[in-house]
Amino acid sequence: FQDLWASGTPLIVTGLDRQFQLPWSPQYFIDHFGSQVCEIVDCGTDETQRSTVKEFFLGFSKDPDSVVDCMKLKVLHKLSEPTLSDTSQDWPPSATFQTTFPSLHEDFIRAVPFADYTRPDGCHNLAAHFPLNALRSDLGPKMYNAYADKTRQGTTVLHLDAADAINILLYATPFANGLPGGALWHIFAARDTPALRCYLRESTGHEDVGDPIHSQSL
Structure with missing residues (x-):
């Protein structure tokens, strides 16, 4: 692992889904957060609109082939500049993932591979050794939720990560014909x-x- 990591080679780790105890499904978020207000973004036009967590995830559960408009949940980042949408009702809030979703955070942290390097408290994770009185950046985890993209234009714009990252696919709606859903990353x-x-x-x-x-x- 150290040799591949030092060379910047992306790694694919299989079987992580078996490490999670919580469902991370649309129904889970509907049951626990359904009435909360959220902002959703049209991936094609970048236009935003108000919705509820329930309404968004009901659409998330549709057959990918039946999705007309590719929508995603707007993600608010901690320590970002305040915006009009940074209110106590926004979901997910701009507070840390650990503060907002403690059960999901614990489930995620228990499952990450190479824990000594990737956990926030990992002994080989540089971020675990920041001074206690320093202003720390929010290194996640962060949750990204988007509908199927039939245009193949992508749901996340090209960007540079500020630090090494782990991306774990925790749920993908299957197709009506039984084929599994999925996600594609270009790295x-x-x-x-x-x-x-x-x-x-x-x-x-x-x-x-x-x-x-x-x-x-x-």
Whole structure:
């Protein structure tokens, strides 16, 4: 693991779903948080609208082939600039995942692979050794929920992660024909970033001032 990690090679770990005790299903979130207000985002237009957790996850449970508009839950990040949507009613709140969902947080932390490196208190995790009086960034976990994307344009814009990350697929709605659902990640090596920037500028006509990756518009 250390050799692959040092080289920046992405790792695929199978069987993690068997490590979780809670269901992490649409029905779980409907039962526990259904009446709470949330903001959902149209992945195609980036327009937002108010909804409820129940309404969003009822749509999440539909056959992926029947989804018309690809919607996702708006994610609020701790320590971000205040916005009009940062109210006590927003879901998920801008507080840490551990504070908001203690049971889910405990379930997640118990299941992560390479725990010495990936748990918040892992002995080889640099973040576990920050000074107690330092302002700490919220390293997660964070939860991303999105409907099926039939346009294949993606539900998350291209971006750079500030730290090493673990992505775990905890639920995907199956198709009506019984085939399992899934998720697709496109991961690029850090050394390829200059070439990727060049490609994006040439192929998309990116004219915004600044970096085509940091702009998070593609």
